[in-house]
Amino acid sequence: MTESGGGTAPGGTTGSASTAPWRLLLGRVRPHRRVLLLGGVLSLVSSLAGLAMPLLAKLVVDAFGREQSLAGPVLGLTAAVVVGAAVGALGRYVLERMGEGIVFSARRTLVERMLRLRVSEVDRLKPGDLLSRVTSDTTLLRAVFTDGIVESVGAVFMLVGAVVMMAFMDGVLLLITLAVLVLVGGLVGLVMPRIQKASVQAQESVGEMGAVLDRVLQAFRTVKASGAEDREIAVVGAAAREARDRGIAVAWWTSIAGISAWVAAQLAFVAVLGVGGARVASGALEVSSLIAFLLYLFYLVAPVGQLVQGATQVQSGLAAVKRIREIEDLPTEEAAGEIPAPGTAPAGVTFESVAFRYGDDRPAVHQDVSFTVPAGGMTALVGPSGAGKSTVFALLERFYDHQEGTVAVDGRDIRRWPLAELRAALGYVEQDAPVLDGSLRENLLFAAPGVAEGELRRVLALTRLEDLVARLPEGLDTEVGHRGIRLSGGERQRVAIARALLRRPRLLLLDEATSQLDAVNELRLREVIAEVARETTVLVIAHRLSTVTGADRIVVMEAGRVRAVGTHDELLAEDDLYRELAATQFLISS
Numbered sequence: 001m002t003e004s005g006g007g008t009a010p011g012g013t014t015g016s017a018s019t020a021p022w023r024l025l026l027g028r029v030r031p032h033r034r035v036l037l038l039g040g041v042l043s044l045v046s047s048l049a050g051l052a053m054p055l056l057a058k059l060v061v062d063a064f065g066r067e068q069s070l071a072g073p074v075l076g077l078t079a080a081v082v083v084g085a086a087v088g089a090l091g092r093y094v095l096e097r098m099g100e101g102i103v104f105s106a107r108r109t110l111v112e113r114m115l116r117l118r119v120s121e122v123d124r125l126k127p128g129d130l131l132s133r134v135t136s137d138t139t140l141l142r143a144v145f146t147d148g149i150v151e152s153v154g155a156v157f158m159l160v161g162a163v164v165m166m167a168f169m170d171g172v173l174l175l176i177t178l179a180v181l182v183l184v185g186g187l188v189g190l191v192m193p194r195i196q197k198a199s200v201q202a203q204e205s206v207g208e209m210g211a212v213l214d215r216v217l218q219a220f221r222t223v224k225a226s227g228a229e230d231r232e233i234a235v236v237g238a239a240a241r242e243a244r245d246r247g248i249a250v251a252w253w254t255s256i257a258g259i260s261a262w263v264a265a266q267l268a269f270v271a272v273l274g275v276g277g278a279r280v281a282s283g284a285l286e287v288s289s290l291i292a293f294l295l296y297l298f299y300l301v302a303p304v305g306q307l308v309q310g311a312t313q314v315q316s317g318l319a320a321v322k323r324i325r326e327i328e329d330l331p332t333e334e335a336a337g338e339i340p341a342p343g344t345a346p347a348g349v350t351f352e353s354v355a356f357r358y359g360d361d362r363p364a365v366h367q368d369v370s371f372t373v374p375a376g377g378m379t380a381l382v383g384p385s386g387a388g389k390s391t392v393f394a395l396l397e398r399f400y401d402h403q404e405g406t407v408a409v410d411g412r413d414i415r416r417w418p419l420a421e422l423r424a425a426l427g428y429v430e431q432d433a434p435v436l437d438g439s440l441r442e443n444l445l446f447a448a449p450g451v452a453e454g455e456l457r458r459v460l461a462l463t464r465l466e467d468l469v470a471r472l473p474e475g476l477d478t479e480v481g482h483r484g485i486r487l488s489g490g491e492r493q494r495v496a497i498a499r500a501l502l503r504r505p506r507l508l509l510l511d512e513a514t515s516q517l518d519a520v521n522e523l524r525l526r527e528v529i530a531e532v533a534r535e536t537t538v539l540v541i542a543h544r545l546s547t548v549t550g551a552d553r554i555v556v557m558e559a560g561r562v563r564a565v566g567t568h569d570e571l572l573a574e575d576d577l578y579r580e581l582a583a584t585q586f587l588i589s590s
């Protein structure tokens, strides 16, 4: 798997999309081959015990005929039953354990890769579909090992063993049996690709259902306010119906495979009974051998059924492994590893002739953007909606890589910073300041779990959150809910600032909320920003007049370019767009 280095654009694939799915499946088994071997040996012993039974039954019949003692054969038969059952159970347990281990490692790698995916990749994917790959597809993978491979290992031994024993009994009857087996194999082989295709489609539909559900849950209030429940129920229902139809197709082809095996087994019985009876009548075969042969044939039915069942399970597993692999092959960011302490000195920023577009087929968002943010103090980015302000932050965090020019933090090209070190030096507060499910303390310590209580208190005071903590029923340990619903917009933004500050950033990137704040919260936010700007560099995307008037310098962006730089008074005097923005856009003024 390609992992990018710090100096290159993160990304790369192994090109394994073209690898046959069964190879991918085998690749997952390979690390567990010893356990597989142990499970195989146990299954073999159990199968051998099973295979000995008809032979021992023949000895019992022969002993009756020859009026010999029955003790030996009966004792042997009993031992075969007990050993076969015990060893068989142990073998199954060992193999199922291996299956669980494979699923566990698939889930773990999948989750790890998902969290390391590049932002640009996640932009393209649907969260619900990703979720279904971690949960539903890995569950299918589990079924492959528990019901598919585990059953099949024993079945293959049973099948081969039974055929070998049959060869000892009678060659003619064996030929009849083999002809039937080849027929079954051919039929099943024809059906398998259809099962795999339908399985892929079924899983895609489940993924689609997850994606649609996720969309609804993300915008739950909007769905309700828009009266769109019925329409959305219909959309989710359509995806569910599609999943059902694909599942029915899988069931249809599985039944065809199963019934073919069953009919073939009946035909084999009739043929062996007819031909075998004739051979007994002609004296070419002993009755006890025909009985033993029929018992072996009887033994064949279950393994053939299991193999067909196992093969169909493996088909859905192949579909799942393909979908899992698609995620594993996506370009990821470099792993974090050990990062040196980034220091606390305020860091400056330079953009020099930066050009950027979100995709080759997208319009340019930044064209020749150049500006400087000196270390320390507050710089505001302003401009009409869509000017490319948030993109400045996204480039600084290296969520995306710019195509031309240079972006430097603390005088060092960001492509030359190890990614984790760069991000540790930056504090990033998103505009809608997400609050995570959990307590207020968990939310605050999210970016810096090891922070001392004293530092936490200091930042709480700095961000004017002490009143909030005092008001909450359980203080810092109060659950602030899945979306922080117990916090107001202003409080949420200050919690997000505190979260970023606890990481001791050298540069705070603050995308100011556009939502209306009450006068108290507005004042508090202004105080907080001003105070933070004394400790570190603050680059703020400003939506409030109160913020820009307090800024040391303002960068005005328009349509992906920097139009002017200056203080509020300078820009009011010199720049038409800024004057217009000040008059119309910054309505959220105190």
Ligand SMILES: Nc1ncnc2c1ncn2[C@@H]1O[C@H](COP(=O)(O)OP(=O)(O)OP(=O)(O)O)[C@@H](O)[C@H]1O
Binding pocket: 123, 358, 362, 365, 383, 384, 385, 386, 387, 388, 389, 390, 391, 392
């Ligand atoms: N993830 C993305 N993928 C593709 N295009 C994007 C993405 N994010 C932003 N854009 C596009 O880039 C352009 C600039 O967006 P950006 O968010 O940087 O503007 P902005 O100045 O911050 O605007 P606003 O003040 O409205 O947030 C917009 O045209 C937007 O559609």
